[in-house]
Amino acid sequence: MALSAGEEPAAENFIEDPVESSPEVPAEVTPAGSSSAFGRMLHWNAARTAQRRRAGELETRRSRRKRSSWRFILPSLIGVSVFFLVPFLVVVYYSLVNNPVQHVFVGADNYMRILQNPAFLTAARNTLVFSMISVPLAVVLSLFLAVVLESRIPFKSYFRSFFLSPMMVPVASVILVWQVLFHSHGLANDMIGFFGLGPIDWPKSDYAMIPICILFLWKNLGYNMILFMAGLSAIPREILEVAKLESATDWQIFWSIKLRYLSSSIMFVTIMSLINSFKVFREIYLLTGDHPYGSLYMLQHFINNNLSSLDYQKVSSAAIIMSVVMVGIIALLLLAENRAGRDLES
Amino acid sequence: MEEERKSPVPENGEQQLPAENNSIEKEEKKLPAPAVHLSGSQRRRAAAILEHRRRQQEEAEQQRRLEMALDREQARILHGKRMRRRFVKAALITVLAGIFAVLFLMPIVVTFTNSFMAPSEINANYGKVFETGTNGGRVFISDKVNLKFIPDMVTFSQYASVLFRSPEYLLKFWNSVLYVVPIVVFQLLVASLAAFGFARYSGKVRSALFFIYIAVMLMPYQVTLVPNFLVSGWLHILNTRWAILLPGIFSPFAVYMLTKYMRRIPVSLYEAAEIDGAGEWQIFTQICMPLCRSGLVSIAILLFIDYWNMVEQPLILLNNSEMHPLSVFLSEINAGEISLAFAVAVIYMVLPMLIFLYGEEYLVEGITYQGGVKE
Numbered sequence: 001m002a003l004s005a006g007e008e009p010a011a012e013n014f015i016e017d018p019v020e021s022s023p024e025v026p027a028e029v030t031p032a033g034s035s036s037a038f039g040r041m042l043h044w045n046a047a048r049t050a051q052r053r054r055a056g057e058l059e060t061r062r063s064r065r066k067r068s069s070w071r072f073i074l075p076s077l078i079g080v081s082v083f084f085l086v087p088f089l090v091v092v093y094y095s096l097v098n099n100p101v102q103h104v105f106v107g108a109d110n111y112m113r114i115l116q117n118p119a120f121l122t123a124a125r126n127t128l129v130f131s132m133i134s135v136p137l138a139v140v141l142s143l144f145l146a147v148v149l150e151s152r153i154p155f156k157s158y159f160r161s162f163f164l165s166p167m168m169v170p171v172a173s174v175i176l177v178w179q180v181l182f183h184s185h186g187l188a189n190d191m192i193g194f195f196g197l198g199p200i201d202w203p204k205s206d207y208a209m210i211p212i213c214i215l216f217l218w219k220n221l222g223y224n225m226i227l228f229m230a231g232l233s234a235i236p237r238e239i240l241e242v243a244k245l246e247s248a249t250d251w252q253i254f255w256s257i258k259l260r261y262l263s264s265s266i267m268f269v270t271i272m273s274l275i276n277s278f279k280v281f282r283e284i285y286l287l288t289g290d291h292p293y294g295s296l297y298m299l300q301h302f303i304n305n306n307l308s309s310l311d312y313q314k315v316s317s318a319a320i321i322m323s324v325v326m327v328g329i330i331a332l333l334l335l336a337e338n339r340a341g342r343d344l345e346s
Numbered sequence: 347m348e349e350e351r352k353s354p355v356p357e358n359g360e361q362q363l364p365a366e367n368n369s370i371e372k373e374e375k376k377l378p379a380p381a382v383h384l385s386g387s388q389r390r391r392a393a394a395i396l397e398h399r400r401r402q403q404e405e406a407e408q409q410r411r412l413e414m415a416l417d418r419e420q421a422r423i424l425h426g427k428r429m430r431r432r433f434v435k436a437a438l439i440t441v442l443a444g445i446f447a448v449l450f451l452m453p454i455v456v457t458f459t460n461s462f463m464a465p466s467e468i469n470a471n472y473g474k475v476f477e478t479g480t481n482g483g484r485v486f487i488s489d490k491v492n493l494k495f496i497p498d499m500v501t502f503s504q505y506a507s508v509l510f511r512s513p514e515y516l517l518k519f520w521n522s523v524l525y526v527v528p529i530v531v532f533q534l535l536v537a538s539l540a541a542f543g544f545a546r547y548s549g550k551v552r553s554a555l556f557f558i559y560i561a562v563m564l565m566p567y568q569v570t571l572v573p574n575f576l577v578s579g580w581l582h583i584l585n586t587r588w589a590i591l592l593p594g595i596f597s598p599f600a601v602y603m604l605t606k607y608m609r610r611i612p613v614s615l616y617e618a619a620e621i622d623g624a625g626e627w628q629i630f631t632q633i634c635m636p637l638c639r640s641g642l643v644s645i646a647i648l649l650f651i652d653y654w655n656m657v658e659q660p661l662i663l664l665n666n667s668e669m670h671p672l673s674v675f676l677s678e679i680n681a682g683e684i685s686l687a688f689a690v691a692v693i694y695m696v697l698p699m700l701i702f703l704y705g706e707e708y709l710v711e712g713i714t715y716q717g718g719v720k721e
Contacts, residue, residue, distance in 0.1 A: 065547050068626040072543030076536045077555070079596025084562045087573030145446065152432075153440045161706060162447040165454065168702040168709075170655050172676040173691035174453040176460075180472055180493050187493050218450065223713055230714040271564070272716075278566035282657040286677040299568050300658065307575055307662060319572040323565060330564060 088323075094316040110317040120318060123302040126295060131277040134213050138273040139266060141217060142224030147254070149225070150232050160229075164222035171219065175286045182211040204293045212296065215283050220276055224269045231265030232258065267333050274329060454695070456495060461504055461692040463497040465685030468504075472684060504689035515672070515690050522671040522694075524587070526653045529594035530646050537600030537645075538638065542630050544601070545608035546616070556605065559598040567658040578663055589663040594653060600645050606715055607641035608634060644712030647705050654698055 095111070098104040114120050145163055149156055166174075182188050182202035188211070189199040202211050235258060243253050259266075281300030284292055292301070299322060306314045384392060460468070471494055508515050544556055562570070570593075578589040611634065619629045657677075660670050667675070672694050676687070702709065 065626065066549070069543040069547040069552070072539045072546070072626075072630070073552070073555075074543075076540030076596060076598070076601055079536060079592070080559065080562065080598055083577055083593045083596050084570060084573060084598075085558070087577045088569075090576055091572055145443075148439055148443050148446075151436070151439050153436050153443060155440070159443045159447055160710075161702075162450050164706070164709070165699070165702060166450055168651060168698040169454055169695045170673055170698065172655075172657070172673040173695040174457055175677065176472075176687050176691055177453040177456050177493070218453070222450075226710050226713040227716070275564055275566055278568060279658075281567075282655070285657060285661070286673075289677070303568050303572065304662060307572065315572050319569050323569040326565060326569065327561065330561075 091316040091319055094312050095320045098313070100312050110313045111321065114314055114317045114321065117314070119297070120299075120302055120314070122294065123297050123299045126297055127278065127299045130209055130213070130280060130298070131274055133209065134216050134277050134280075135270060135273045137213070138217055138220055138224055138277075139269055142221045142269065143228050143262075143266075145221060145225045146228035146232055147258075149229060160225075163225055166219050167222045169219075171215070171283055172286055174215075175283075178211055178215055178287060203288050203296075206295055208288075208293050208296050212280060212283055212287070215287075216277065216280055219283075220273060224273060227269050227272075228262065228265055231262045235261045267336065271330060271333055275326075278326075456493065457688055457691050457695070459495055459497060461688040462500045462502065463494070463688070464499055464501045464503055465507075467494075467498055468685045468688065504686055505693075508686050508689045508693065512686060515675075515686070515693070518670065518672040518675040519693065521669060522654060522673070525590050525594070525656070525671055526650060528591055529653050530649045532591075532595040533597060533600050533649060534604075534642060534646060536595060537598075537604050538635065538642070539630075540601045541604030541608050542634055544605040545611075546626070556602075559601055563598045563602050571658060571662050574659070575662055584663060585665050585669075587669065590656075590659050593659070599652075600649060603645045603648075603712070603715060604638065604641060607638055607645075611637050640708065640711065641715070643705065644708045644715065647701060647709050648712045648716075650701065651698060 094100060096105060096107065098106045098109075149159055149163075153159075180186055184199055184201040188202065193199060200207050202208060239257060240253060243257055248256075278299070281298045281304075284296050284298060284301075288296060290301070290305075291297075299318065303315055303318060306318075463471075544552055548556075574589075574593045575584070577593075578584040581588075583589045583592070615633055615637075616629055619633050624632070655673060656671065657673050660674050664670060667678075672690070676690060676694065
């Protein structure tokens with residue numbers, strides 16, 4: 001953060017400094033008003049050229065830096081606006097009108113309808129259930145792996161490579177193995193048969209989430225583990241040494257020191273696992289195709305199927321609900337992490 | 347820890363011993379020179395008492411030494427125990443890690459070994475799994491399905507037929523390459539420009555914009571694909587390569603990562619260049635970019651994995667399965683082609699695995715950089 005806003009007075013906006021004296025430009029430019037950032041930038045570019053004509057080489061180094069930083073951002077900004085921001089606003093708009101042809105404003109009707117749509121509710125519930133099961137497992141198991149790799153054992157770097165390697169393997173490549181393993185007469189059923197449990201037709205039963213969950217964990221644990229390892233190595237050594245001199249047990253050190261210092265890592269891993277758990281459609285699609293068993297019908301299936309039938313209202317209101325939920329979850333976790341961090345500082 | 351605890355014991359003993367001796371000598375010196383006059387028998391008794399006392403002290407001293415030695419021995423035994431316990435613990439953890447490692451590697455190894463099976467063997471083992479029903483859904487028929495680790499006979503017939511007789515797989519592989527390479531290259535290009543902008547100067551507007559970038563980055567496909575679909579429709583690029591390429595190129599992930607990376611470059615380097623009269627563009631190309639080389643590699647690897655794996659985007663944005671990447675195509679394999687599937691799977695994962703072998707450190711660095719949304 002060496003180049004942060006602290007270097008500049010925060011209120012100083014890029015619009016305000018060089019153009020005030022130029023007559024071509026209206027004296028007051030709305031700083032954060034109706035026009036978009038892009039529009040303002042065009043406006044400001046015009047102002048800049050006019051100003052430069054008059055002031056010549058008088059511009060300071062800092063304003064040059066400011067101006068050119070926008071030039072560097074511009075290509076990406078255009079792309080992000082065109083492909084993500086503007087269409088997202090249109091999606092918001094679509095979720096509020098009756099259809100894309102008539103454009104009659106219907107308020108929250110679409111949302112009401114989607115919230116009563118049984119397919120959407122099933123998909124939402126399945127997605128939620130999957131996240132509730134897999135995210136805590138992913139966090140706990142990967143933390144466990146990171147702690148294991150932190151202890152004094154041989155072949156550490158090999159183990160790290162082994163745990164990380166599933167991340168690089170495309171899901172599509174190992175899906176065959178999963179299909180064989182979880183076939184109704186496959187290895188998984190043999191194993192549970194050993195404990196006297198009846199054979200399960202995995203992809204078409206209420207336990208269908210288990211293979212998916214295992215696949216999800218298999219793929220994501222390594223990534224989370226690396227994040228935790230980074231967090232663990234960032235804990236100040238002195239504190240751990242003091243704790244050991246005071247004859248704290250390993251268990252105490254883990255619970256009262258390491259976990260506290262890992263709070264931000266835990267937050268980040270939870271967010272990433274949550275986001276990845278929403279992406280689990282990929283695995284389900286590759287395993288079971290377009291129309292899986294009911295307990296595997298995810299939100300992405302809902303959106304895919306309705307998008308192909310061009311039902312914009314359903315899709316856009318579902319997407320908006322999703323994004324609101326996502327923003328809510330991220331904000332909540334950030335808040336929780338902030339509190340944990342403050343706790344640590346005091 | 348153990349060394350520290352062990353060492354003070356002999357040191358203490360050696361330090362205390364001479365002190366003890368001194369006190370005895372002092373006592374001896376003090377006692378034989380009494381102020382009072384003593385008779386012969388008295389002197390003899392005194393000498394005897396003195397002798398007795400000295401002997402007692404010596405005995406006590408010996409006892410102490412013995413005890414200390416015992417203590418030391420005990421400490422050594424305890425230390426040994428502790429070492430042994432630690433060894434047992436390490437062994438247990440290693441075994442545990444080994445079990446996990448086997449579980450993690452198993453699917454990869456099985457895919458790899460099975461790719462050397464003869465088609466007939468594959469059909470015999472797994473034919474039941476992939477017997478097709480209607481529209482690609484799989485019908486499961488009751489018969490034994492055994493996962494075999496080692497083929498009865500090693501052949502390259504799967505690879506031979508993939509490479510020479512079934513061009514559609516190579517075509518799909520090529521499709522994947524055609525999506526991934528431009529996305530990685532151009533996203534890095536666009537992103538390094540933008541990241542330089544964000545890192546070089548951050549006002550209020552830029553901070554807000556950066557936050558929006560993070561939000562877009564964190565949104566799942568369910569949210570971003572609907573806007574992507576709409577835009578592709580407006581631009582008439584739906585069902586063309588561009589529908590995948592353009593959103594990929596402008597995805598804000600690399601911007602976020604590179605900005606974090608660039609913010610760690612010391613400002614003084616830029617300032618020095620500025621004083622030497624370098625323009626912003628020169629600072630970017632000649633100072634910032636060379637310093638970001640390892641960051642660029644890390645991000646390129648992360649991007650590569652992400653897009654090599656992609657399934658959602660082609661499914662929604664491309665109707666025409668001719669243009670699908672291999673990942674989607676692999677899921678559509680049916681009974682007729684099952685004998686090739688493992689070889690195709692291996693071909694598909696060879697490239698990422700090679701990148702992993704040579705770039706693991708970069709990958710780890712990239713993941714570590716991703717950690718910590720706030721900064």
